[in-house]
Amino acid sequence: MTVVERPTLAEVGASVPRKDGREKLSGQAQYVGDMEVAGMLHGKILRSPTAHAKITSIDTSAAQEMEGVAAVLTGDDLQDIEPYYGHAIKDRPIVALDRVRFAGEPVAAVAAVNEATAEAAMRAIEVEYEELPVLGTLEQALAADAQRLHDRRPKIGLFHGLGDLGEQQGNVCYRHTISAGDIDRVRKEAAITVEGTYTFPAVYQYAMETHATIAHYHGDGVTLWANCQHPFLVQAEIADLFGLQVGSVRIMVPYLGGGFGSKSYTKMEPLTVALARKAGRPVRIVNRVEESMVTTRRHGMRCWMRTTAGADGTLLTREVHFWLDTGAYADNGPRVTATAADAAPGPYRFEAADVQGYCVYCNTPPSGSYRAFGATHLQWIGESQVDEVARRAGLDPVRLRRRCLAVPGEPVRPDGTGKPLDADLVGDVEQAAAAVGWDEPRRPWRGRGVSVGLLAAGAHPVSRASVRLSSDGSVDVYVGTTELGQGPRTVMAQIAAEELGVSSGLVHVHGADTRFTPYDRSTGASRSTTVAGLAVKRAADAVAQRLRETAGEVWDVDPTLVDLVDGHAVFSGEEITFPDLIAKRFGFRGGEIIEGGEVRPTGGDTGSYAEGPHFWEVCVAGAEVEVDPDTGIIDVLRTATIADVGKAINPQLIERQDEGATLQGVGNALFEEMRLVDGLVTNDNLLEYRVPRVADLPKRMRSIIVENEDGPGPYGAKGCGEGAFAAVPAAIVCALADAGVPMQELPLTPERVWRRIQELSKSTP
Amino acid sequence: MDLTLTVNGRELRAEVEPHELLLDFLRDRLGLTGAKRSCDVQVCGTCTVLVDGAPVSACSYLAADAHQKEVLTIEGFAQMQEFERFEDAFLRHAALQCGYCTPGLLLTIKSLRDNGELSNEAEIRHGLDGNLCRCTGYRSILEAARELAA
CATH class of the missing domain: 3.10.20.30 (Beta-grasp domain)
Known part of the structure; x- marks a missing residue:
């Protein structure tokens, strides 16, 4: 008998091909919009054409009489429930009740036998509005005499996670402050002061699959098929909203056609449930692109920042005031504000800092999560000020960073709260710089930049998972993480396979069904591998323990001496297959071993969530750009991103994810912008809202993996895939400034850049 | 009609x-x-x-x-024999993530290939410029397409 020698970590660290690959390539993978259930109706939403108005009347009679129409829903149908939702602040009615607050807000909805009938009936609904002044910009919403957009005292949502949200003042729905040191005293010592105001545009996530939900409201509760990133949070919100028990709300999540945050928390589900409740039949609502664009987006922002330093460039103080346009309803605005505040100082040793973040209601479409939110908003501003300090001090920007960046173990937040630094940022920056040719000779109108930042990641570390070993030796993993392209079905299989000593080919990872899948807090904040992956590892390890125990009984040996190798229990030259072991355990060819794993904020080796965040996601990139002074067109010559992941469980998937983040970063930096005029999105289609194409690829793009095994996740892993997004626009802005064109407004459109070049050439004769 | x-x-x-x-x-x-x-x-x-x-x-x-x-x-x-090569190239290069754009991309590449329009890098880039992918950043897709062109 030969015993197979198994290398340590056979599965973990291997670029295993995607387990969902064949299903997706062959067109068999199902998304919500591909699914039908028996008796299903199609829903269409009547949306407000105006950004702010009183609803004076709604006449649905013509729509209701149309053949094929099963139900027409308005606010009148919601009188038996408290119809406000919102995971952070319960400020949003399922449909507008007496007032619309943004253009595109649902006012009524129709369920009919097909989409065309539903659309025709929707158009037959007559609504009269009395226009109100539109607060379409931050300035308008923050004016002293601005009307308050929300009169009722808002109730706190189930999942804001930010402690006491405090009193709302005017249209400021949330405020986040970080303050440390005697800023006025320290600033007096400064020899260098860099100060400016900056703007960041509203951006559309453009997950190619739009929001889609099928809801069936029946005697036992509600069944939903939804393309949501956080099924368990949606389940709790739907139960709360409709007065149901959590367990009677069942949500199934198939594949998602991208998310990037746009499908986080609750989106179209309450309206679909309300419509299905009225219709008494299942209803499917699939948004069109223009509808998803007004369902959620990235916050536009205005920011004032001042950084000071000593004559030698040593950083002294930073002050940041920023205002985020969260739209008509808070959505995830409070969390975005908190995360932006965390990113505002940057991971530097400042002697004093003061950050004031404001989340502001406007008559614009609601803003929520988009990949690396907060950090993407602030990093380009902070890093361009650091570079300006370096220029004035006559220092190389990489050298300044080497001197002033925090080192592992030092506090990240200026006030010393939260998790200390858990990454080698200096090493990361040096690698990024080298990869974009930092020390190569400079040419006119070309520049290089590096950027470094941190993103508070992990969200609330609560995940459960279960692992089942069937009698034939195949393995199922039940974990609530949503597969939206980032690859958890592959990575979770690798983790389970590693612990059990089987090939990942035998492991199957399933989409969430809240009725059977163990609880997982959410899919976002780069937490799946780190948090849910640890729950999978623990569950698989528990199954492995049962296998060892059974083998120990069979051979009458100490179970801890039994190895699990290639689908066999092995001890001292003896081996037995897993199926034979299970047959011995149960005395017949059946049964199974199923165990759970848990991650929670306290206890075990996960640290304390009270420290928050669970880990700091590293946001480091370098870029080299060339600008054409005659046109303002920017050519991105080189990018390098650092995936400081602790341990790369599947290196190829990490590289690929960061390549995608790089291109989204290029789009956000160079041309992506939702143009809002009086609260109306004037480019609400893919003809006028441009997303990156093949032609927009940087000439050279590198994704570098750093493995220091310093994460809280399985095998020392920590999350990735978002950091590069925050870092790339910042590196591009820094590179453009290095080329001679400092910019304070994104995106860097040719016109804006050209105008800036004209201004600069006038001011420097 | x-x-x-x-x-x-x-x-x-x-x-x-x-x-x-x-x-x-x-x-x-x-x-x-x-x-x-x-x-x-x-x-x-x-x-x-x-x-x-x-x-x-x-x-x-x-x-x-x-x-x-x-x-x-x-x-x-997906039922045709040549599909295996496409599947293999896309899997090996991890040229898909969410998978939503993938069927359209595969058919576009097949058409370009059948019509002899994948013969050099410029043609590949031009040919794929009408298919958006929000996840991958395109590099992996270009790598797979180059391999299929050969």
Whole structure:
């Protein structure tokens, strides 16, 4: 008998091909919009054409009489429930009740036998509005005499996670402050002061699959098929909203056609449930692109920042005031504000800092999560000020960073709260710089930049998972993480396979069904591998323990001496297959071993969530750009991103994810912008809202993996895939400034850049 | 109006509305959901199917215009022997993530390849510029396409 020698970590660290690959390539993978259930109706939403108005009347009679129409829903149908939702602040009615607050807000909805009938009936609904002044910009919403957009005292949502949200003042729905040191005293010592105001545009996530939900409201509760990133949070919100028990709300999540945050928390589900409740039949609502664009987006922002330093460039103080346009309803605005505040100082040793973040209601479409939110908003501003300090001090920007960046173990937040630094940022920056040719000779109108930042990641570390070993030796993993392209079905299989000593080919990872899948807090904040992956590892390890125990009984040996190798229990030259072991355990060819794993904020080796965040996601990139002074067109010559992941469980998937983040970063930096005029999105289609194409690829793009095994996740892993997004626009802005064109407004459109070049050439004769 | 066409090698007759889109015909009538809907304005390419071997955006193409033509969707392509090479290249390069744009991309590459329009880097980049992918950053897709071109 030969015993197979198994290398340590056979599965973990291997670029295993995607387990969902064949299903997706062959067109068999199902998304919500591909699914039908028996008796299903199609829903269409009547949306407000105006950004702010009183609803004076709604006449649905013509729509209701149309053949094929099963139900027409308005606010009148919601009188038996408290119809406000919102995971952070319960400020949003399922449909507008007496007032619309943004253009595109649902006012009524129709369920009919097909989409065309539903659309025709929707158009037959007559609504009269009395226009109100539109607060379409931050300035308008923050004016002293601005009307308050929300009169009722808002109730706190189930999942804001930010402690006491405090009193709302005017249209400021949330405020986040970080303050440390005697800023006025320290600033007096400064020899260098860099100060400016900056703007960041509203951006559309453009997950190619739009929001889609099928809801069936029946005697036992509600069944939903939804393309949501956080099924368990949606389940709790739907139960709360409709007065149901959590367990009677069942949500199934198939594949998602991208998310990037746009499908986080609750989106179209309450309206679909309300419509299905009225219709008494299942209803499917699939948004069109223009509808998803007004369902959620990235916050536009205005920011004032001042950084000071000593004559030698040593950083002294930073002050940041920023205002985020969260739209008509808070959505995830409070969390975005908190995360932006965390990113505002940057991971530097400042002697004093003061950050004031404001989340502001406007008559614009609601803003929520988009990949690396907060950090993407602030990093380009902070890093361009650091570079300006370096220029004035006559220092190389990489050298300044080497001197002033925090080192592992030092506090990240200026006030010393939260998790200390858990990454080698200096090493990361040096690698990024080298990869974009930092020390190569400079040419006119070309520049290089590096950027470094941190993103508070992990969200609330609560995940459960279960692992089942069937009698034939195949393995199922039940974990609530949503597969939206980032690859958890592959990575979770690798983790389970590693612990059990089987090939990942035998492991199957399933989409969430809240009725059977163990609880997982959410899919976002780069937490799946780190948090849910640890729950999978623990569950698989528990199954492995049962296998060892059974083998120990069979051979009458100490179970801890039994190895699990290639689908066999092995001890001292003896081996037995897993199926034979299970047959011995149960005395017949059946049964199974199923165990759970848990991650929670306290206890075990996960640290304390009270420290928050669970880990700091590293946001480091370098870029080299060339600008054409005659046109303002920017050519991105080189990018390098650092995936400081602790341990790369599947290196190829990490590289690929960061390549995608790089291109989204290029789009956000160079041309992506939702143009809002009086609260109306004037480019609400893919003809006028441009997303990156093949032609927009940087000439050279590198994704570098750093493995220091310093994460809280399985095998020392920590999350990735978002950091590069925050870092790339910042590196591009820094590179453009290095080329001679400092910019304070994104995106860097040719016109804006050209105008800036004209201004600069006038001011420097 | 009466429509006669071949879908994935099978001849079909159907009564369609003059304004019925090919995408709706394929998805709703035939249950061929591999072609996806996204932008609706012929920009994203995720609804791409082949009509007489040429890629069209089924979201902006009338079903009636496919009269007496041959339509190939991902479901049909996946049954063809050459599909294995495409599958292998895309898997090895991890040239897909969420998978939503993938069927349209595969059919576009097949068409370019069949028509000899993948012979150099410029052609590959030009040929794929009409298919959006929000996840991958395109590099992996270009790598797979180069391999399939060879």
